[in-house]
Amino acid sequence: MDSMNAAMFYRPGQVRFERIQIPQPGPGEILVKIQVATTCGTDIKTYERGHPTIIKKVPSTFGHEFSGDVIEVGEGVTRFQPGMRIGSCNSAPCQECYYCKRGQQNLCEDLLLLNGAYAEYIVVPARLVKTNVYELPAHMSYAEAAVSEPLGTAVHAVRQAGILPGDTVAVLGSGPLGLMLARLAHLRGARVILSGEKTEERERVARNFGVNEFIDILQVKDPAERIQQVKGMTEGKRGVDVAIEAAGFASAWEEAVQMVRKAGKVVFHGGPKAGSTITLDCQLQHYGEHTLIGVYHETPDDYRRGFELLASRMVDGRQFITSTLPLNRLLNAFEMVRRFEGIKFAIDPTRME
Ligand SMILES: [Zn+2]
Ligand SMILES: [Zn+2]
Numbered sequence: 001m002d003s004m005n006a007a008m009f010y011r012p013g014q015v016r017f018e019r020i021q022i023p024q025p026g027p028g029e030i031l032v033k034i035q036v037a038t039t040c041g042t043d044i045k046t047y048e049r050g051h052p053t054i055i056k057k058v059p060s061t062f063g064h065e066f067s068g069d070v071i072e073v074g075e076g077v078t079r080f081q082p083g084m085r086i087g088s089c090n091s092a093p094c095q096e097c098y099y100c101k102r103g104q105q106n107l108c109e110d111l112l113l114l115n116g117a118y119a120e121y122i123v124v125p126a127r128l129v130k131t132n133v134y135e136l137p138a139h140m141s142y143a144e145a146a147v148s149e150p151l152g153t154a155v156h157a158v159r160q161a162g163i164l165p166g167d168t169v170a171v172l173g174s175g176p177l178g179l180m181l182a183r184l185a186h187l188r189g190a191r192v193i194l195s196g197e198k199t200e201e202r203e204r205v206a207r208n209f210g211v212n213e214f215i216d217i218l219q220v221k222d223p224a225e226r227i228q229q230v231k232g233m234t235e236g237k238r239g240v241d242v243a244i245e246a247a248g249f250a251s252a253w254e255e256a257v258q259m260v261r262k263a264g265k266v267v268f269h270g271g272p273k274a275g276s277t278i279t280l281d282c283q284l285q286h287y288g289e290h291t292l293i294g295v296y297h298e299t300p301d302d303y304r305r306g307f308e309l310l311a312s313r314m315v316d317g318r319q320f321i322t323s324t325l326p327l328n329r330l331l332n333a334f335e336m337v338r339r340f341e342g343i344k345f346a347i348d349p350t351r352m353e
Contacts, residue, residue: 005352006119007330008059012050016059017328017352020119025074028126030133032086034068036142037117037347038321040150041175041248044334045273052274054115063117063347064090067136067145071121077129087145088124089132089152089303090114106156106297118330120349131300134307143324143346144310144317147176151306151315152298154180157269158188159302160293161242165189170230170259173246173270174202175337176320176344179209181244181269183315186210193230193240196247197340205319205343223255230259238262245269250276257281257290265291320344326351 003019010016025031043063046054055062067087070080080086093100093108100108116122124133136145154177163169169185171178174196182192191212196202198216206214213233220226231237239261245252248270256266257280284290298306309315322342325333333345 004120005327005349006061006116007063007327009046009050009055009062010059012048015047015331017330018059020061022121023123025072025123026126027075028077028129029074030070030077030080030086030124030129031072032066032068032088032122032124033071034066034117034120034122034349035085036067036146036324037063037349038065038143038146039330039333039337039345039347040065041177041337043118044337047331047334049273054113061116061119063119064113064115065146065149066117066122067142067148068122074126080129080133080135085136085142085145086133087136087140087148087307088114088128088134089298089300090117090149091297092125092128092131093300094127095131103299105299106302111297118327118347118349132303134304137311140311141318143321145307146346147317147320147344148303148307148310149298150177151180151310151317152303153177153269153295154184155305155309156298156302157181157244157246157267157295158184160295161185161244161265161267163188163190163242167191167241168193168234170195170240170243170256171246172196172243172252172256173248174198174206174214175246177269178246179205179320179343180315181246182206182211183209184309185242185244187314190242193233195226195230199340201322201343202340208316208319223251227255227258234261239264241265242267248272250278253278254280257292258284260288260290262287263289263291265293267293267295269295271296321346324348326353328352 093105243256
């Protein structure tokens with residue numbers, strides 16, 4: 001047992017499946033045998049165009065949403081023992097910088113990011129073991145636990161949105177994050193309008209999650225028409241109380257701004273590519289008193305809350321998983337997500353077929 005299967009990123013568009021050395025846990029670290037790694041839009045972007053912060057040198061392991069079994073613990077680890085089933089965030093803040101001390105650990109100036117979930121084993125660094133790793137309750141599947149990282153970012157966004165019971169919330173984007181945000185808005189007592197690509201699968205999940213209206217952007221292609229439709233679903237066509245963007249396009253950011261009522265809030269969750277800009281109607285902003293909120297990543301408290309929501313199945317993590325595939329089908333999984341033929345795939349790194 002000294003080598004393992006891993007997906008290795010070489011350059012945009014090139015990933016190879018190789019045998020590499022199994023890493024060894026140092027002090028405070030744990031070695032985890034990964035049971036499930038889930039596909040994520042960020043990994044697809046990394047595959048297509050590389051990533052400035054996640055991939056620093058090549059070849060590199062990648063993938064960041066995972067869960068598995070503790071195999072070995074490093075010196076000084078007391079909270080975890082071999083055999084425990086765990087879920088982990090992909091990052092941990094330093095707890096010492098200006099932002100960490102302010103309680104805004106998602107903005108940490110020395111955020112540690114863990115990469116390498118598309119592999120059989122991973123070493124979870126000490127800082128992460130201390131703050132962002134949890135044991136799975138017996139009923140919780142590995143796949144459910146693997147989506148705790150993205151759900152934490154949705155928790156973070158919804159906290160900033162300040163949604164109140166009885167509000168109407170528009171969520172732009174029907175990918176896994178759009179669906180997570182829609183579910184959390186529903187749990188806050190809001191009426192939820194989802195605007196995104198509608199497939200049979202996404203429609204079913206949206207219904208299970210309590211989404212009230214689903215606008216199919218494959219059918220309603222004109223953004224102006226979608227804005228009118230959303231406003232038309234609010235009293236006096238005044239617009240929604242909160243719009244949350246989760247599509248990752250500058251055009252969707254602009255669309256979201258135009259859907260809210262006066263004094264409404266817009267939360268930008270999706271990350272458009274570097275260099276993107278948006279145009280803002282100054283009059284609309286001035287007379288409308290909109291609050292525009294950028295959100296990034298999650299704090300350890302957001303992560304913990306996301307984990308709790310999955311453990312209690314207030315958010316049913318099983319809904320996001322289209323199917324399970326062996327590691328060597330990873331790139332097929334990416335293609336299928338791109339074609340809206342799935343929400344997320346659970347990759348089993350122990351299987352190569
Ligand atoms: Zn992710
Ligand atoms: Zn920090």
